[in-house]
Amino acid sequence: MTDSRDAEFADFVASREASLRRLANLLCQDWHRADDVVQAAITKLYVHWPRARAADSIDAYVRAIVVREFLEERRSSWIRRVTLTGQLPDRPAASTDPETALDMQAAIAALPPRQRATLVLRFYCDLPVERAAQVLGCTPGTVKSQTAKALTSLRIALGPDADAARVGTAPCGSPAVTRRGGHGEEGLGHA
């Protein structure tokens, strides 16, 4: 029984590893920490595997674990938030995007973790307020206020160009990088 459980779990994690790392990286803004968060999250997932399998969507279940693990991790050891390298690292490599994109990414990275998590759930995972509240373990009102605060911070950081239109949203939590069904999404157990 354990063998089949382990095999099932391993198959699931292997198929979702890339998308979970992407999600964690958006939350953490750091691949090293993202891997730590995902590692801790999948360990919890294993412990709760029977409950996760019974959930309407395992993807939603594990996504909630990742988000909560990120928020929990932020509250613990200061040491673990530091990247240790053999040399003074430079700033993150610039992409080919316009300067505004870099500004946006930097502004997002500078947000408090809970606000950033709220934005990730709302605008990357495309979750409605109620679903985001379930994942974060708070009320819809808190999600709205966190979103509003985050948007205000971004507008201040980005200046007059903040509302320049750029089209596109991203999917979240599924193995393939395709847009999901949107708001008619799955239920969520306790992560």
Next chain:
Amino acid sequence: MLEESIGKAFQEMADQEQPHSRISIQQALRDGRTRLRRRRLMRAVGTPALAAAAVLAIVLPSGSLPAGSHSDRPQSVVPSVTATARHFSPLAVYASFGWLPAKEPVVPSMRKDYAELNVWGQMEATSETYNDRAWELTAFAVGRCSRLGNHIDCGFGKSHSCDYDAYIQARAPAVNGRQAYWVYDQGTKNYPGMRCLAWEYRPGGWAYLSNAGEINPSKHLTVRIASNVRFGGRQPSFEFAAQIRKLPGKWQVVLPTFFIQWHGPLLAGNYTITDGKTTLSIGINFSSPKHNKCLGAKPVCRVINGYYVTLIKYLPQTRGGQDHYAIWAADADDAFVMIGEVTRKHIGLLYTVFSHMKMLGGVPANWTTKPIS
């Protein structure tokens, strides 16, 4: 629209090439099985006794530790740093769980078993639980909160689920004879928010209790846990695995985060020191051994008091657009210390502090309750 720009930015970040993964499914299987075994063990051997023992690790006074404990030295209780309800000390616990549900003991030596205390009067204790539902306790020093009608405002702090803009919804059963209320967090006028229990443990001193994993934890259970919370008295002090000696200026510890050791001292894993002008974070860790060696060449690495001290740049989430720096060094016991985070112009201060620091190793008997002497 800004929302669309955010989505686009997330997409661009998500589309970046992923670096090599450090995730190990096999490790998750091993760790997960270990957790499951612990859980079964706790259930099998009579959880009330074990849970009580776990709690005792936090609250037992000097000389009361069970035989065979992690440290033979009695857990120190230092009267001089004992906090009062009006002024919490950064060097001693003020509030602690006296009882937790049998299936939710405080787990020994896990990284999430911690409590935070700050000089502004808030104390938070969180118990790691096997079912990932942590009870959160926040005590505010006397005078820090004000009540106006059904609104309790503690004015600061965001780490607790219900510690700001809390609204009284109903009376709760008295906690140790003191009036208590069910309160809900921000937005509760329109939404059923997270339920917390609030009570005045002293006149003018409020405490909150909630469960991070459940919006509406059992009322009976919540009241029972609250009734057993211990405030003040003979609480253990934090222990430090390093001591700063003869550092010029009036430095003091203001914000320790401690880790509960099984039947052992409350190791201050992280703490903050300040001289009133500059604030530094200090972290000491034994669980992630580093080697006493140099990473990189000068000026990234230098030798101070026989230790190789490496300068690192902080994560990209810099404050105000400035880069921040820290230093770390390890000793032969695989304890390593990190001091940070400062802007470039204060890097020299990191080295100065470390040059006055004596690392006390991994043996609790050598630790100290006086981090600055």
